[in-house]
Amino acid sequence: MIPITAPFTEEKMRSLKVGDAVAISGVLFTGRDAVHKYLHEGGALPAGVALRDGIIYHCGPVVLKDEKGDWKVTAAGPTTSIREEPYQGQIIREFGLRGVIGKGGMGERTLQACKENGCVYLHAIGGAAQVLAECVTRVLNVYLLEEFGSPEAIWELEVRDFPAVVTMDSHGRSLHQEVFEHSKAELENYL
Amino acid sequence: MNDLLDSLIEIIRRTSAEIPDDVQRSILAALEAEKKGSIAESAMKIIERNIALAKQKSQPICQDTGSVLFYVATPVGFDQITFEETAKQAVRKATLLGYLRQNSVNSLTGANDGTNVGPGAPSMHFHQHREPHVEVRLILKGGGCENVGAQYSLPNEKLKANRDLPGCRKVILDAVLQAQGKGCGPGILGVCIGGDRATGYELSKHQFLRLLDDHNPQPELEALEQDILQTANQLGIGPMGFGGKTTLLGVKIGAANRVPASFFVSVSYMCWAFRRQGVRLGPEAEIAEWLY
Numbered sequence: 001m002i003p004i005t006a007p008f009t010e011e012k013m014r015s016l017k018v019g020d021a022v023a024i025s026g027v028l029f030t031g032r033d034a035v036h037k038y039l040h041e042g043g044a045l046p047a048g049v050a051l052r053d054g055i056i057y058h059c060g061p062v063v064l065k066d067e068k069g070d071w072k073v074t075a076a077g078p079t080t081s082i083r084e085e086p087y088q089g090q091i092i093r094e095f096g097l098r099g100v101i102g103k104g105g106m107g108e109r110t111l112q113a114c115k116e117n118g119c120v121y122l123h124a125i126g127g128a129a130q131v132l133a134e135c136v137t138r139v140l141n142v143y144l145l146e147e148f149g150s151p152e153a154i155w156e157l158e159v160r161d162f163p164a165v166v167t168m169d170s171h172g173r174s175l176h177q178e179v180f181e182h183s184k185a186e187l188e189n190y191l
Numbered sequence: 192m193n194d195l196l197d198s199l200i201e202i203i204r205r206t207s208a209e210i211p212d213d214v215q216r217s218i219l220a221a222l223e224a225e226k227k228g229s230i231a232e233s234a235m236k237i238i239e240r241n242i243a244l245a246k247q248k249s250q251p252i253c254q255d256t257g258s259v260l261f262y263v264a265t266p267v268g269f270d271q272i273t274f275e276e277t278a279k280q281a282v283r284k285a286t287l288l289g290y291l292r293q294n295s296v297n298s299l300t301g302a303n304d305g306t307n308v309g310p311g312a313p314s315m316h317f318h319q320h321r322e323p324h325v326e327v328r329l330i331l332k333g334g335g336c337e338n339v340g341a342q343y344s345l346p347n348e349k350l351k352a353n354r355d356l357p358g359c360r361k362v363i364l365d366a367v368l369q370a371q372g373k374g375c376g377p378g379i380l381g382v383c384i385g386g387d388r389a390t391g392y393e394l395s396k397h398q399f400l401r402l403l404d405d406h407n408p409q410p411e412l413e414a415l416e417q418d419i420l421q422t423a424n425q426l427g428i429g430p431m432g433f434g435g436k437t438t439l440l441g442v443k444i445g446a447a448n449r450v451p452a453s454f455f456v457s458v459s460y461m462c463w464a465f466r467r468q469g470v471r472l473g474p475e476a477e478i479a480e481w482l483y
Contacts, residue, residue, distance in 0.1 A: 021233060034301070062254050062292045074289050075254035080335040080373055104335070104373035104432065125237045126335060126375035126431060127464035129254040130244035149303030150293045151254075163237065165230050165433065179434050180371055183426040187368055190422045191351075191361060 001163065008053050008098040010118035016166045018173040022122065023161040027140065028057040028101065032079050034152040035144070036087040039095075046143040049154055051095035055122075058084065058102035060151030062129070063139065071139035073157065075129035078103040081121070089113035105167055105176030114170050121168035123175075135162040195274070195476035199281035199327070200288075202478070203259075206329045206468040207251045207290045210242050211483040213403040214379075214440070214465045218242070221377055221430070221437035231435025238430070238463055253375075253464040255333035256291040259313035262328040262400060262469075264320045271317050274325075278315065279308045291331075326482065328400055328469035336374035336462040341366045342391060345454040354454045356415060359384050366458040367423045367439065372432020375462035379403065379441040380419070383457045386447035391457030398443035399461055400469075402483070407444065416442045430463075440465075 004012065006026025016022065029049055031039075045051065062075035081088075081102030088106060091097065092113040099119060100110070103126035114120060124132060136157050143154040167175040210218070222235035245252040261278055265271065285291045286307045293305040295312040307313070320326075343362035345354045350365055352358035363382055370378070381398030383391045407413035419442045429435025440463065449455065469482035 019230065021230065060254060060292070062251060062256075062289055064289045074248075075251040075292070077254050079255065080338060082373060083338075103375065104371070123431065123433075125234050125241070126372075127253040127333075127462055128237050128241040129251055130248060131237050131241045133250075133254075134244070148301075149296070150305070151303070163233075165233075167433070175434070176371065176432060179428060179432055180368075182434070183368055183371070183428045186426045187364060187422075190364070190425065 008055060010098065013098045013120050014118050014170050016120050016169055017171070018166055018169050018175050020166040022164055022166060024055070024122070024164060025160045025162070026055070026158070028055050028157050028159055028162070030059045030061065030153070030155040030157065031056045032058050032060055032152055033083055034148040035154055036084045036091065039091055040087040045095070046154065048141060049143055049156070051097055053096060053098050055099035055101060056091070056097055057157070058100070061133070061155060063150060063155065071142065073133050073136040073139060076133040076136055077127055077129035078124040080104045081106050085110060092117050092119050101164055105174065111168050111172065111174050114168055115172050118170050120166050120170055122164035123167040124162070124164045132162065135159045195277050195472070196281055196284070198470065198472060198476055198478050199278055200285050202327060202329050202468055202470055203281060203285040204249065204288070204290045206331055206466045207256055208249050209246045209468070210252060210465065211467055213483065215242060217403050217440045218463060221440060224436050225430070226435070229435060230433045231429045234430040234433055251290065251292065252466060253333055253462070254292055255335065256294055257331040257333040257466070258337065259291070259307065260316070260330040260332060260396065261313055262316045262330070264318055264322070264326040266323055266325070267319050267321070269319070269325065275315050278313060282307045282313050324479070325472040326469060327472065328482065329467070330396070330399055331466040332396070333375070333462055333464065336378060336460045339370040339374040340392070340459045341369065342388065342458070343456045345456065356411060359456050360415060360418065362456050363419050363458055364422060366460070367426070367428070370460055371428055372430070374460040375464065376428065376432060377430055377437040377440045377463050379461040379465055380439060380443065381459040381461065382442070382444040384444065384446040385449040386455060386457065387449070387453065388455060390447060391455045392459065394445050394447050395457040395459040398445050399459070399465070399467055401443050403441040409446070412444045412446065416444050
């Protein structure tokens with residue numbers, strides 16, 4: 001595993017290649033359907049949400065308040081990323097993202113934005129909510145909670161050794177494209 | 192009805208936190224089959240660790256605790272209204288306890304009141320049987336896998352699929368290809384051949400109530416299930432779509448009559464985090480036996 005530690009510089013992210021297994025440590029911001037649509041439509045980024053040179057995580061966690069009143073993430077796997085394909089490229093460009101964590105991969109426009117802006121797509125293991133929640137060391141803040149509800153809010157999470165695989169890099173390669181093409185060709189042999 | 196409430200909360204807890212034994216066995220076999228040192232193997236290892244951790248901590252296997260689908264078999268004359276009210280209470284409580292995520296959104300306003308109870312939620316499916324007891328089965332079906340479900344209307348010219356079993360095979364395999372890893376594979380297919388647009392999907396999900404290692408009593412469907420499973424696992428899609436050996440863990444197919452004008456094939460995809468449990472309730476609505 002390649003350790004990726006904040007700050008997430010362009011140089012660091014550009015050094016990553018499809019197939020690299022990484023362990024991420026630093027701050028992540030969750031953002032999924034409602035957040036992407038909101039930013040796409042020109043919604044203001046709440047003060048404190050630092051996306052520049054940051055990583056957005058497609059995730060709607062389960063978050064409970066513990067007995068002291070502190071937030072605690074009890075389940076936090078990725079959600080399907082392709083739904084953000086209409087918005088992601090623009091958000092990578094406008095906000096200077098260096099990483100997008102999700103699952104299932106994204107399309108051509110996101111791949112292009114990754115290439116132009118030195119960003120990578122990091123695939124976390126879908127459904128692995130407990131393993132990934134264990135990597136969340138602290139909930140630093142939450143934004144747009146009232147507006148969007150808990151799963152769709154922006155949660156600012158401190159993580160340590162969060163495991164993911166680079167499946168789209170900043171050099172134009174997408175594992176998803178390659179596996180799709182390969183499996184499509186393979187299927188022809190069985191029809 | 193407090194016993195019923197407690198029993199239903201326990202069913203929800205266990206469904207959310209513990210993978211059924213038949214699915215776990217299949218996942219372990221898939222882990223063994225993947226190439227050592229591959230990213231597919233590392234994905235399966237994380238999945239295995241996640242299953243153990245969720246059970247140990249009594250917390251959701253997956254944060255998307257999904258649509259809450261109850262399948263309830265009751266004796267003749269059973270009070271379904273009270274049962275449904277209690278089930279809603281159980282869902283509210285289970286949400287407060289963190290067994291379920293605040294997962295139910297008003298489709299018109301986008302509001303999430305955090306209760307998981309609202310129009311159509313939870314989803315209740317009752318049927319009567321000539322037995323004296325009540326059986327409650329529960330499926331929690333996440334949105335990622337629900338989104339890759341597909342319904343085909345035959346004939347389908349693009350896929351060269353006619354109104355016959357080879358045509359069904361083609362569209363089911365197309366659904367596997369299109370799903371890739373987006374439904375959190377290795378997955379399980381539930382398929383209904385026939386029915387209408389609503390009952391087709393409905394019956395495709397009923398297939399998830401079957402044990403993974405059972406056999407279809409209809410020989411032609413048993414053969415189709417095995418064929419699709421083996422073929423899908425030759426495509427190299429693999430866990431999470433990373434490439435690898437196991438694309439599907441199981442295929443379950445049922446058939447329903449159709450009208451002459453329609454021929455639907457409805458495919459539901461279930462993620463590896465196959466959350467399905469069931470119980471037989473005793474005379475005081477206590478849990479008398481687990482069914483999976």
